[in-house]
Amino acid sequence: MRDYLESLEQDAAKDPEQRARELSRRELPKRFYKEATAAPVEGGYAIHLDGRPVKTPGKSTLVLPGEALANAVAAEWQAQEKVINPGAMPLTRIANSAQDAVSQRFAEVADEITRFCGTDALCYRADEPETLVARQTELWDPVLRWAEALLGGRFELVAGLIHREQPEALLKAYRARLEDVSPLRLAALHTATSIAGSALLALAVTEREVSVDDAWTMAHVEEDFNVERWGEDAEASAIRAYKRTEFEAAALILRS
Template sequence: MFSTKFRIFIPSSIIVRTMATVKRFYREATVLSSGNKFEIALDHRKLKTPKGKVFEVSSEPLAFAIAVEWESQKETINRSNMHLTSLCNTVLDNPHNNTKEDIVSSIIQFLETDTILFQSNDEEELYNLQVEKWDPLIQWFCDRFQLGITKTRSIEAPLVTTETKEIIRKHLMSYNFEAIHGFKFGVDTTKSVILTLAASERVIKVEDAVYLSRLEEEYQISHWGRVEWSHELSKYDLQARLAAAIIFIHLNSNSMTSEPKLDRIRKTEM
C-alpha cells in the first residue's frame, strides 16, 4: 500500500497547484488503461495536470500508487502530501523545459555540497559519530562507482574531480527522464547524492538515509532534548518525501506487474 500521512514541504522543483483547500469531490479513484499508458479517473472525470494535460503514466504499478494517494484523501484534498502525483505533474508539464541532461547536471552539482562529505571540525564527539555513520557510505560510493572522493572538515568544498562527476553523470543518464525526476527529488530531500543513490540501490533503508541526512540534528537532540511534535514531524516529513522519490525511481525504471490491493481502486479498460 502506497500512502502518506504527513503534510510535507515540497521543493521548488516539484509543481504544486496553488489553490485553497478543496473538499473531496469524488467517491473513488480508478485506473484506466489504454495500450501502454495508464490514466487516473476521479469517478468519471480524467485527472489532468496543472497545465491541463491528461494525466498519464507508463507504469501500471505507479498508476495504482497514485490512485492510492487520491483515495487516501479524506474530507479535504491536501495536494502538498501527494508526492507521486506532484512528481508526475512535473514530468508531464515540464514547466522549465528541462532536458534529462539539465536535471542530471543539477544533481551532479550537489556532489560538492553533499551533506555527508562535510564533517565537523570543532566537536570531536560529533566528528567521531560522522566517521562511524557516514564514512562507510562514502566508501560504498567509491567502491560502487570505482572513483575517489575526499571529504572535508572545513568550509571549503570537498575535492570532486571532473572524472568523478562524469562517472556519476553516465550512471544517471542510464535512467529515463521520469526516473531522473525521482533522483532530483531525493537529492533535494536529503541534500545528498550519495545517500539518495544508496537508498535507490537498497544499500540502506529510507529511514536510515533520512537519519543519516539529519545526523548533526540528531546529535544535538541527544544532548539538548527533543521537541516531540516538531522534530518527529520533520523526520516523518523527510521519510515520506524520500520514500516517494525511491518509489518513483523504481516504478519508472522497472517493468512490474504487481498491483496494490485496494477494493475501491480498479483498473478499467478505456
C-alpha cells in the first residue's frame, strides 16, 4: 500500500486549509478494494480491505483500541469512491500519526500542546466592540473557571494581542494531565487544540465539560461575530466546513 498519509511531524506546521490544498494537488490512488471492515486483532481492531490489513505509512498494521472507533475508521475507507482521498479521512490520518509519530515523540507533542495553553485563545479578549466583549465573557469565562478549578490556579486575561506569560504552575498542571493519555488521544488533542486555538477547549471536550458543538461555537466567537456583520464568502465557508470535520474526528477519538 502506498505511503500517501502524512505523519504528525509533517502536519504540525500546517493548518487544515493548507493540508486540504496540498492533498487536492496530489495524484490520488485508485480504490482497489470492495469492502472495508473492522476485525479484532491482538491489542484492538485492525481495518481490513477485502481481508488485508491497512498499514500505516510506517508499515505497521493500523490498530484501533475499540470496536466503535475502528468501525468509524472502516467507514471512512468504505466511503471512498473511485480514488482514496486522505483529505476526507481525518480519523485515519490521526490514527496513523499517533501510531507512527506520537508514540515515538510523545513528550514533544505534549509539550507543544502545553505551549498552546500558555497562549490560549480564551485568555486573549477583544477590547471592543462591547457586544463582542460580552459574548466572549459569556461563553469563555465558564470554561476558564472550570479549567482553573481543575488545574489549581488563575489564568491571566489579556485585552488585545500583547503576549502575557501564564503562571508556570498552571502550565505544569496542564502538562501533567497529558502524561497518562494514549498516543492516539494525544494526537487527537493536538488536532483539536490546533483547530480551536485553545488547549483548554480541547481539554474541556475530552473531559465532557462542554459539548462538541458548544466548543466549536466558543472557538469561533470572533469569526461568527464578523460573519454576522459582514457576511461570509464561499471559500471561507468551505474551509470552515473542512475544519469542522477535522475537529469532530478528533473529538470522537477524545471521547471514545
